[in-house]
Amino acid sequence: MTLVPRTISRRLQLYIGCATCLVLAAPTWISYRTSREALEQQTNQEAQKQVQAAAARLDDFLLRMGLVPQTLAARQTAFGREPDASLVPYLAQMLRELPEEEGYGIYLAFEHKKGDASDAMPWVDRQSWPGTVKPRYDPKEGKPGWYQAGKRTRGFQITEPYFDEGGSGITVLTLSAPALDRNGDLIGVAGVDLSLRHLQQIVEQIRLRGSETRARGHLRAEY
Numbered sequence: 214m215t216l217v218p219r220t221i222s223r224r225l226q227l228y229i230g231c232a233t234c235l236v237l238a239a240p241t242w243i244s245y246r247t248s249r250e251a252l253e254q255q256t257n258q259e260a261q262k263q264v265q266a267a268a269a270r271l272d273d274f275l276l277r278m279g280l281v282p283q284t285l286a287a288r289q290t291a292f293g294r295e296p297d298a299s300l301v302p303y304l305a306q307m308l309r310e311l312p313e314e315e316g317y318g319i320y321l322a323f324e325h326k327k328g329d330a331s332d333a334m335p336w337v338d339r340q341s342w343p344g345t346v347k348p349r350y351d352p353k354e355g356k357p358g359w360y361q362a363g364k365r366t367r368g369f370q371i372t373e374p375y376f377d378e379g380g381s382g383i384t385v386l387t388l389s390a391p392a393l394d395r396n397g398d399l400i401g402v403a404g405v406d407l408s409l410r411h412l413q414q415i416v417e418q419i420r421l422r423g424s425e426t427r428a429r430g431h432l433r434a435e436y
Contacts (some may be wrong), residue, residue, distance in 0.1 A: 270415050278315065278405060279369055279388050281307060285321055285403035286392035294325060294400055296332050304335060305343040313339065317385060317408045321392070322352045323401040324358055338406070354400070359387040363402035367391050374409055386410050 285307070289296075304319045318338030326333035328351025336346040352360035362370040372387040385406040390401040 267415055271412065274315070274411075274415065274417055277373065277386065278407060279371075279390070281311070281319060281405040282388055282390040282403040283369060285319065286390040289321060289392040289400055289403065290394065294323070294394065296321070296323065296335055300335050301337065301345055302343070304337040304345075308337050308339070308342055314411045314414075315407065316405055317383065318406040319404070320346075321403045324353070324364070324399045326401075327351075328353065337395065341415065359389040359404050361400045363389045363391040364399055364403075367393065367397075367399075377406065384413075386412065 285304075288303070289300075300321070304321075304389070308316060308319050320334055320336035320338060322334040323332070334348050334352060336348060337343065338346050340346070353364075356375070359370060359372050369389070370387075370389045372389070374384055374386050376382075377385050385408060387404050387406055389402050389404040391402050394400055
């Protein structure tokens with residue numbers, strides 16, 4: 214048995230049937246391509262909006278937390294070169310007023326104090342609160358570089374994430390600000406440590422599943 218049409222009429226029927234299928238398939242294919250392009254554009258726009266929203270939340274969070282070391286530095290400028298008796302309670306109060314998932318530790322390192330002095334770097338974190346942390350390093354020497362950056366630039370600084378081996382023992386991000394006297398000489402550098410957990414939560418809020426679900430529904434509606 215052969216599948217090749219033996220008569221002209223059968224051949225014409227076959228050709229007409231194939232042509233009809235092509236005519237019907239063409240609009241469907243065009244509609245599919247159009248819908249697919251629209252879907253990709255919609256998904257890209259949704260992704261861009263979510264990334265921009267997450268970036269805005271990060272900026273707002275860092276700007277708000279940046280007020281902590283800047284306020285501490287301004288306070289020390291008013292008091293002068295020496296740490297006052299109420300500095301540690303002040304650090305403890307500042308930390309208590311911050312949400313636990315945001316600020317982890319607050320401190321002020323003094324330029325003219327030797328690293329082994331008891332008041333060289335008053336520091337309160339979540340583990341020591343309301344007492345102080347005893348740092349196992351001199352911030353004026355070596356890593357981490359938050360102190361050197363504040364001293365060099367005389368301005369607000371944000372470090373890269375690092376493991377605070379000589380202090381709190383966790384991975385943090387430090388925001389720092391220099392305390393200067395009236396002559397512009399460095400009194401010290403104030404800092405606040407941020408746990409990466411909260412920053413990760415902001416970034417992890419970027420999800421495309423909602424847009425993907427809507428897109429799949431859109432395709433089903435088309436066909």
